[in-house]
Amino acid sequence: MNQPRLDADAVDAAAEILRPVVRCTELEHSPRLSAIVGTSVLLKRENRQTTRSYKVRGAFHLISGLSAEEQARAVVTASAGNHGQGVAWSCARLGVEARVYVPTTTPRQKRQRILALGEGRVELIVTGTSYDEAGAAALADADRTGAVLVPPFDDPRVIVGQGTIAPELVEQVAQAGTAMHTVLVPVGGGGLIAGLALWLKDRRPEVRVVGVEPLGAASMTAALSAGGPISLPEVDTFVDGAAVARVGEVTFPVVRDLVDEIITVEAGAVSTEMLDLYQVEGIVAEPAGALASAAIRTMAGEFGSDDAVVCIVSGGNNDVSRYGEILERSLIHQGLRHYFMVTFPQQPGALRHFLQDVLAEGEDIVVFDYVKKNNRETGPALVGIDLDDAAKLAGLLERMEHSPLHIEQIPPGSPLFSFLM
Structure with missing residues (x-):
């Protein structure tokens, strides 16, 4: 069998196959982000794609190219969720049966959508606590049953399918009457950015391609430092669509050779974005979908006023039940929410002193919970405090320092702080 091509021509060929199937998603100007960086920022709305994610591009391209015998197997x-939806939708259209393995961290909304989009042709199997564990189970299934493995990123047919965003972008930017200086791309296993870089660096080499990883799952950054893909010992799954412990063997050399820069963004910044x-903007984005535009906040001053910057909004499959955690992470990131352990002596007026003298500027208590020491007594109180201005923290800490109460701030990153999340 001929090896699938991995070049700009293959991206163009994939675009012809996908043109009647996937949407050419909107490219929208963001006045908010443009004001932050001082140049035109455009959002490529793949959250409005069929299945609400770009992943359907690679999935359909691979599955539609299988022989009749392969499809019958x-x-x-x-998948962490979006690729599974792309596979499910593609199989429903092509009449192919599928088994989709997802980790337990996959949001319920994505699991339900996989089944709905599969229209009865998909069996959903939940296993493992990470994408990589689910991936091992899927590989074992393919070896055991002879089913065709559809990788979420590490296959040339998937990569060039994802890369079909690139020619769309160039045409849309030209129609907007501007020139693209930089494109910011979310990075998980590397399929999307590899596909975009293949086409752009061949057809528009002047465009700067920047990858954006979640700080808690920076597997491409680790691979570039090590000279090849390595497995991260731990992965923060908050940005579930990009929470990959090891990047692809196929995607890595493309990223290494063609991508200009990889940067990381912490989860709190993603939540705020x-x-x-x-x-x-009225845009529903999942965490991975907000990675690129979250990164642009750190790039003010890097662009000329005539430059156009594109951010890929890669997906919009966000579970509404997660918004409490998202708000929490955002407030902490902005310095508007802080947690303390407060020890109140067993004497009258201690709590009143804390409310009147320590919280003298009207700070809001959002959490107040005594920590139980044993059956007969309670320990200190866990107190969460919201500020209306991050600059007011200094005054609050000074009043705490002069208070007779024993007050200890819980720093972000501590084990107790992690428990609160």
């Missing part, structure tokens, strides 16, 4: 895949996208 069924396909199997592993998700909320801003929703509240200002």
Whole structure:
């Protein structure tokens, strides 16, 4: 069998296959982000794609290219959610049976959508606590049953399918009457950015391609430092669509050779950007979908006033039940929410002193919970405090320092702080 091509021509060929199937998603100007960085920022709305994620591009391209005999054997895949939806939708259209393995961290909304989009052709199997564990189970299934494995990123057919965003971008930016200086791309296993870089660096080499990883799952950064893919010992799964412990063997050399820069963004910044996208632009983005535009906040001053910057909003499959955690992470990131352990002596007036003298500027208590020491007594109180201005923290800490109460701030990153999340 001929090896699948991995070049700009293959991306163009994939675009012809996908043109009647996937949407050419909107490219929208963001006045909010443009004001932050001082140049035109455009959002490529793949959250409005069929299945609400770009992943359907690679999935359909691979499955539609299988022989009739291969399609009859069924396909199997592993996914954090969006790739599984792309496979499910593609199999429903092509009449192919599928088994989709997802980790327990996959939000319920994504699991339900996989089944709904599969229209009865998909068996959903929940296993493992990470994408990589689900991936091992899917690989074992393919070896055991002969089903065709559909990788979420590490396959040339998937990579060039994802890369079909690139020619769309160039045409849309030209129609907007500007020139693209930089494109910011979320990075998980590397399929999307590899596909975009293949086409752009061949057809528009002047465009700067920047990858954005979650700080808690920076597997491409680790691979570039090590000279090849390595497995991260731990992965923060908050940005579930990009929480990959090991990048692809196929994607890595493409990223190494063609991508200009990889940067990381912490989860709190992603959460803040998700909320801003929703509240200002009316865009529902999942954490991975907000990675690129979250990163642009750190790049003010890097662009000329005539440069156009594109951020890929890669997906919009966010579970509404997660918004409490998203708001929490955002407030902490902005310095508007802080947690303390407060020991109140067993004497009258201690709590009143804390409320009147320590919280003298009207700070809001959002959590107050005594920590139980044993059956007969309670320990200190866990107190969460919201500020209306991050600059007011210094005054609050000074009043705490002069208080007779024993007050200890819980720093972000401590084991207790992690428990609160």
